[in-house]
Amino acid sequence: MRVELTKSYTFEAAHRLPMVPADHKCARMHGHSFRIEVAVAGEVDERTGWLIDFGDITAVVEPLLKSELDHRTLNDVSGIENPTSENLCRWLWKRLQPRIAGLSTITVHETCTARCTYRGD
Numbered sequence: 164m165r166v167e168l169t170k171s172y173t174f175e176a177a178h179r180l181p182m183v184p185a186d187h188k189c190a191r192m193h194g195h196s197f198r199i200e201v202a203v204a205g206e207v208d209e210r211t212g213w214l215i216d217f218g219d220i221t222a223v224v225e226p227l228l229k230s231e232l233d234h235r236t237l238n239d240v241s242g243i244e245n246p247t248s249e250n251l252c253r254w255l256w257k258r259l260q261p262r263i264a265g266l267s268t269i270t271v272h273e274t275c276t277a278r279c280t281y282r283g284d
Contacts (some may be wrong), residue, residue, distance in 0.1 A: 167204040167267055170220045173197065174228045178237040178246040192236075195273050197251075199228070201259065204267035215265070223262045227255075248273045252281035 174197050180189040201224055205214050237246035243254045248271045255269045260283065272278040 164207045165205065166207055166214055167202050168214055168217070168220075169200050169202040170217050170224070172199045172201070172221075172224055172228055174199070174233040176232055176235050176237050180245065180247060181238070182245055197232075198272035199224070199255065200268070200270040200272070201255075201263070201266070202268040202270070203263060203265045205265040215263075220263060223259060227258055248277070248279035249281070252279050253284075256281055256283055 175194065176197060177192055177194040179192045180187070183190050201220055203215055203220065207214050231240060237243055237251070240246070240254075242257075243250050251271050252269045255271070256266070259269065260266045266283075268280050268282050270278055270280040
């Protein structure tokens with residue numbers, strides 16, 4: 164049986180978008196309560212009855228969020244100097260994909276109505 168599991172995480176951060184026109188609201192420093200969804204896809208292990216323990220995903224994701232993104236200015240984080248949701252998705256993918264087998268998507272919710280989903284290159 165093939166499934167996809169999704170686990171959500173949150174962090175708080177500030178950013179500004181340096182590539183938009185100077186009069187665009189996102190050119191100004193502002194903050195978000197980001198919500199990240201990490202999805203893993205694959206075959207359920209018949210013996211255990213699951214694909215992966217949610218705790219195994221959390222053990223990889225939470226330390227990364229807390230040490231590198233939470234309560235930071237994202238423009239100052241190496242690799243996401245232009246911290247759009249799209250670039251943040253790709254940044255997260257590059258760090259998580261080698262450590263989470265079966266990673267299928269990363270979704271960044273910048274607001275409650277705006278999100279970006281990345282499925283790798």
